[in-house]
Amino acid sequence: MTTPPPAASPPTEAAAGTAPATRTMMLWCPDWPITAALREHALPADTALVLVDRGEVFACSPAARQDGVRRGLRIREAQARSTGLVSLPYDPSLDERTFEPVTAAVETIMPGVQVIRPGLCAIRIKGPARYYGGERGAAGVVFRTLAAIGLTDLRIGIADGPFAAEQAARATDELEDDVEQLVVIPEGGSPWFLGSYPLEVLEQPKLTVLLKRLGIRSLADFAALDASDVRNRFGVEGALAHRRARGLDHRDVVARRPPPHLDATADFEPSLARIDQLAFAFRTRAGEFVDELREAGLVCTALQVRLHTESGEVSERQWRHPRWFDADDVVDRVRWQLQGTNASDHGLTSGITRVHLVPEIVEDLADHADGLWGTGPDEGIHHGLARVQSMLGHGAVLTGIIAGGRLLADRRVLIPWGDTPAQAPTARVRDRTQPWPGRLPGPAPATVFAAPLPAVVVDARGNPVDVDPRGLLTADPSFFSAGPHDDRRPVHSWAGPWPINERWWDPEGRVLNRFQLVDHSGSAWLLLLEDHAWWVEASYD
Amino acid sequence: MAGGRGIPDTTLDLQARINSMQAGTLDSRRLPTVPALAHILPGGGLQSGGSYTVRNSTTLAMALLAGPSSTGAWCSVIGMPDFSVEAAQGFGINLDRLILVPDPGSQWLTVTAALVDVVSIILTRAPDHLAPTEWARLKARLRQRGTALITLGNWKQSDSTLGVAESAWEGLGSGSGHLRARRLKITATQPSGRLRHAYVGLADLQDASPEASASTALAQTSFGPASTLFEPRLMKSS
Numbered sequence: 001m002t003t004p005p006p007a008a009s010p011p012t013e014a015a016a017g018t019a020p021a022t023r024t025m026m027l028w029c030p031d032w033p034i035t036a037a038l039r040e041h042a043l044p045a046d047t048a049l050v051l052v053d054r055g056e057v058f059a060c061s062p063a064a065r066q067d068g069v070r071r072g073l074r075i076r077e078a079q080a081r082s083t084g085l086v087s088l089p090y091d092p093s094l095d096e097r098t099f100e101p102v103t104a105a106v107e108t109i110m111p112g113v114q115v116i117r118p119g120l121c122a123i124r125i126k127g128p129a130r131y132y133g134g135e136r137g138a139a140g141v142v143f144r145t146l147a148a149i150g151l152t153d154l155r156i157g158i159a160d161g162p163f164a165a166e167q168a169a170r171a172t173d174e175l176e177d178d179v180e181q182l183v184v185i186p187e188g189g190s191p192w193f194l195g196s197y198p199l200e201v202l203e204q205p206k207l208t209v210l211l212k213r214l215g216i217r218s219l220a221d222f223a224a225l226d227a228s229d230v231r232n233r234f235g236v237e238g239a240l241a242h243r244r245a246r247g248l249d250h251r252d253v254v255a256r257r258p259p260p261h262l263d264a265t266a267d268f269e270p271s272l273a274r275i276d277q278l279a280f281a282f283r284t285r286a287g288e289f290v291d292e293l294r295e296a297g298l299v300c301t302a303l304q305v306r307l308h309t310e311s312g313e314v315s316e317r318q319w320r321h322p323r324w325f326d327a328d329d330v331v332d333r334v335r336w337q338l339q340g341t342n343a344s345d346h347g348l349t350s351g352i353t354r355v356h357l358v359p360e361i362v363e364d365l366a367d368h369a370d371g372l373w374g375t376g377p378d379e380g381i382h383h384g385l386a387r388v389q390s391m392l393g394h395g396a397v398l399t400g401i402i403a404g405g406r407l408l409a410d411r412r413v414l415i416p417w418g419d420t421p422a423q424a425p426t427a428r429v430r431d432r433t434q435p436w437p438g439r440l441p442g443p444a445p446a447t448v449f450a451a452p453l454p455a456v457v458v459d460a461r462g463n464p465v466d467v468d469p470r471g472l473l474t475a476d477p478s479f480f481s482a483g484p485h486d487d488r489r490p491v492h493s494w495a496g497p498w499p500i501n502e503r504w505w506d507p508e509g510r511v512l513n514r515f516q517l518v519d520h521s522g523s524a525w526l527l528l529l530e531d532h533a534w535w536v537e538a539s540y541d
Numbered sequence: 542m543a544g545g546r547g548i549p550d551t552t553l554d555l556q557a558r559i560n561s562m563q564a565g566t567l568d569s570r571r572l573p574t575v576p577a578l579a580h581i582l583p584g585g586g587l588q589s590g591g592s593y594t595v596r597n598s599t600t601l602a603m604a605l606l607a608g609p610s611s612t613g614a615w616c617s618v619i620g621m622p623d624f625s626v627e628a629a630q631g632f633g634i635n636l637d638r639l640i641l642v643p644d645p646g647s648q649w650l651t652v653t654a655a656l657v658d659v660v661s662i663i664l665t666r667a668p669d670h671l672a673p674t675e676w677a678r679l680k681a682r683l684r685q686r687g688t689a690l691i692t693l694g695n696w697k698q699s700d701s702t703l704g705v706a707e708s709a710w711e712g713l714g715s716g717s718g719h720l721r722a723r724r725l726k727i728t729a730t731q732p733s734g735r736l737r738h739a740y741v742g743l744a745d746l747q748d749a750s751p752e753a754s755a756s757t758a759l760a761q762t763s764f765g766p767a768s769t770l771f772e773p774r775l776m777k778s779s
C-alpha cells in the first residue's frame with residue numbers, strides 16, 4: 001500500500017478528530033404523506049389509502065401494506081391486491097402544509113428545529129436536555145406536546161449526529177407497541193450502534209454495490225477502513241459516507257428561523273351585517289396588515305380572504321393583484337367578495353364575525369419598488385382601473401383574450417382586470433391552436449353579439465327558409481331582418497349553409513348552420529340557424 | 542325669473558362658441574393614425590384631446606384605435622358588450638393594453654372621466670343624454686389629459702364625424718364563396734362643415750405600417766375610386 005501524500009491526510013484526520021458530531025434528537029413521523037392525506041381528507045386511520053404519483057404508488061397506509069401494496073406498484077396492480085383501496089393524488093405541498101403546525105408546536109417548547117423533510121426534523125438536544133433534566137425528559141415533553149395536537153405515531157431517536165439519530169428513530173420499530181417509541185444511543189455509542197447496519201442505509205447505491213463487491217457488508221466493515229484510503233479511492237462522496245458510518249456525521253443541525261407571522265385577522269363582536277360597516281371597521285386592520293408586510297420587506301401580490309359568519313359558514317377566495325395590494329385594495333377585495341358577482345358566489349346568510357387575510361404570494365419589496373421617476377405609465381393605469389373597479393365591482397373592468405372555438409362568442413374570453421387567464425373558468429378557455437373545423441374564414445366581424453339577436457329569413461314568396469335533414473336549403477334566402485326591430489332587408493349575396501356540429505356525442509352538443517348574408521346597403525351579417533330558428537351571431541359593421 | 546334664466550343660456554352659448562374655436566386651435570400633438578385615415582381627418586390625424594364620432598361602423602372605430610394601440614398606447618372600450626376582441630386583434634390592437642368596461646350602467650360619465658385620466662384613447666357608445674355642461678367639462682378634461690374620445694353612434698357634439706357612406710364586399714356569390722375583402726367609402730365631416738372622403742379597402746385599414754398603406758391610400762384618393770373591380774358594385778349605405 002502506498003503512503004498517502006502527507007498534505008492530503010492530516011486535515012482529514014484533524015477534522016475527524018476535532019469536530020465531534022452534534023448530539024441530535026430526531027423526530028420521525030412514519031408515512032407522513034399518508035398521515036397528512038388522512039388528516040386533510042378526514043379519513044379514518046385504518047383506511048387502505050395509497051397516494052399516487054404519475055400512475056405509481058408513492059406511499060401506502062399500513063392497512064394497504066397489509067394487503068400487499070408496495071411503493072412503486074402501478075395503480076391497477078395495487079387496486080387488484082387491495083379491494084376498497086382509496087387512491088388520492090400525491091401533493092407534496094400538502095405534506096409541508098400539514099407538517100407546519102407540528103414544527104410550530106415543537107418550537108414552542110424548544111428552539112432550533114431543522115425540518116429535513118416533512119415528517120422528519122432534527123433538534124440539537126444539548127440545551128433542552130439541560131432544561132428538561134436529561135435527554136429522556138426532553139423527549140417525554142415532546143411526546144406529550146405533540147400528543148396534545150393529535151399526533152400519536154411519533155418516533156424519537158437520540159444519538160451523535162443526525163444520521164445516527166435518524167437510524168435510532170427508525171430502530172424504534174423493534175420496540176413493543178405500548179412503550180414510548182424512543183431509542184437513545186449514549187454519547188460515543190454511535191459507531192457501535194451503526195456497526196451492524198447494512199450499507200444500504202447510506203443511500204448511495206453505486207458505492208454500496210462497489211463495497212459489496214469488495215467484500216464489505218456492514219457499516220462496521222466500512223468504518224474499519226482507513227479514512228485517507230477511502231478518500232483516495234472513493235473521493236469526497238465516499239469520504240463523507242465513511243464518516244457517517246463511523247458515527248462522525250459532518251452535518252450540523254441548522255435551526256430554521258420561524259417565519260414571520262403575516263396573516264391578519266379581525267374579529268367583530270357583535271357580528272356585522274352590512275358591507276359598508278364591515279369595510280369601515282376593517283380599514284384600520286387592513287392598513288396594519290399592509291404595514292406589517294412592508295416592515296418585513298415584502299409586498300403581497302396574491303391574497304386569500306376568508307370570511308367567517310355567525311352561523312359558521314366560511315367564504316374563501318383568492319384574489320390577485322396586477323401590482324401589489326395596498327390597504328384600499330384589500331378592503332375592496334373584502335367588499336367585492338361579499339357583494340359577489342352572483343348570489344351563489346358567497347351565499348352567506350348571517351353576519352360576519354371574522355375576517356382572515358392570508359398572503360398567498362409575497363414578493364420582495366425591492367422588486368416592486370417605485371423608480372425614482374415613478375414606474376412609468378403602468379402605475380397610473382393600475383390606480384385608474386382600481387378606481388373604476390371599486391365603483392363598478394371587480395368583474396366590470398375586463399381584458400380580453402382570444403380562445404379556441406367554432407362560435408365567435410366562444411372565442412372571446414373576458415377576464416377581470418388583475419386576474420390571470422388561468423383563473424378564468426377553464427371550460428371557457430379552449431386551446432386556440434387546435435384546428436376547430438367549422439370556424440369562420442375571412443376577416444373577423446367587428447361586432448359579435450353577446451346574446452344572439454333573433455332574426456327572420458324568408459324566400460322570394462315570403463316563406464321561412466330552413467335547412468332540411470340532408471343539410472340542403474329549402475329555398476334561396478331573399479329577404480331578412482336582423483334583430484326584432486329591424487326592417488326587412490333584401491339579400492344581395494349570400495353563402496351557406498356551413499354546418500357546425502359541436503360535440504355530437506354529447507346531449508348538450510349543438511348542431512348549427514352558419515350563413516353569411518350581405519344586404520342591399522352593403523352591410524354583411526353572420527346568421528345562425530339552429531333548430532329552425534334564425535339568430536344573428538355577428539355583424540360586419 | 543326669465544332674465545335669470547337668460548344669463549346661463551348666454552354663458553353656455555358663449556362657452557360653446559369658445560369650445561368650437563378652441564377645437565380648431567388644438568396643439569398639434571397628433572396620435573399615430575392608420576395612414577389610410579390620416580389624411581381625411583382634420584389636422585392630418587387623430588389629435589390628442591380631440592373628440593370624434595363614428596356614425597355607423599365599429600370596423601372604422603377599431604381602425605382609429607389601431608394606430609395608437611400598435612405604438613403601445615392604452616385603449617379603453619366603454620359600454621360596448623358586443624365589441625369583438627378577435628377583430629380588434631386583426632386590426633393590430635394590442636389586447637394586453639385594451640381595457641373593456643362593457644357595462645358602466647348609470648355611471649357612464651364617471652367611468653369615462655376616470656379612464657380619461659389613464660388611457661390615451663377611448664371608444665364608447667354615445668350616451669343617451671349628456672347635459673351640455675357635463676360635455677364641456679369632459680371635453681376640457683380630454684384636452685387637459687390629451688386623450689382622444691371616439692363615440693360610436695349619432696353624437697353631434699364632436700370635433701369631427703366619420704362614417705361609412707358606401708360599402709362593398711368581395712367574395713360572396715349566391716350561395717357560394719365567403720366574405721374576403723371589403724371596400725369602403727369613408728366620409729369625414731370637419732367642424733367647419735367641410736366633407737372629405739376616401740376610398741379604402743379593409744386590408745388598408747388593417748395594415749398599420751405607414752409606408753405600405755400610405756401609398757395605396759393616397760393613390761386611391763387622388764384618382765378617385767381606382768379599383769374598377771368594385772366600382773359598379775358600390776352601394777348606398779344607410
